[in-house]
Amino acid sequence: MAITAAAHAKMKDWLQGMISHGTYTKGGVETTMPIHAISQAGDVITVQFYLDDNVSGTITKFKVIDKEGGVFDDQPDSIVKPALNGLLITFKYTLKRV
Template identity: 45%
Template sequence: MPLTTTAHTKVKNNFKNMVKEGRYIIGGVTKNINIFKILQEGDQITFYLYLDDSISGNITAFQLIDVDGDLFDDQPDSVTKKDINGVLVAFRYTVKKL
């Protein structure tokens, strides 16, 4: 039996509430960062991290951390961030009812 529309909506809301913050690794040091924005469009949920122009260096990973402090998603990367611009990072998921 498939999920009801109400149950599907609750699953998406719970999914959005599972993520507490972001992290990035710069110069080998792990830094926490607030979630910049969460956007939900239908079944797609996107978490955004924004690193402003005060941050510069070699970034090797972007991460999401759940409400329990555990690693939720880890995206290895290699970005040299300069202090003259910001960087917007998106983590996009689809929570689809089959």
């Protein structure tokens, strides 16, 4: 049996509310980045972080951190970010009611 529509909506709200911030790793150093935006469209929750032109170099990992300090998601990567551009990092999660 599927959960109710009301419970499904509460789970999406919970997911949006449990994310605290993100981090990125550059040169072996992990640095905190604030949430730029969180949005919901249907069953998809999108979490975005933004690195401005003050950050440059090779970034090797991005993480989403929950309000308890735990790693909710992490994505190894290898992005060379130039100083003259910003970078928008996007994580998307789909919560479907089946």
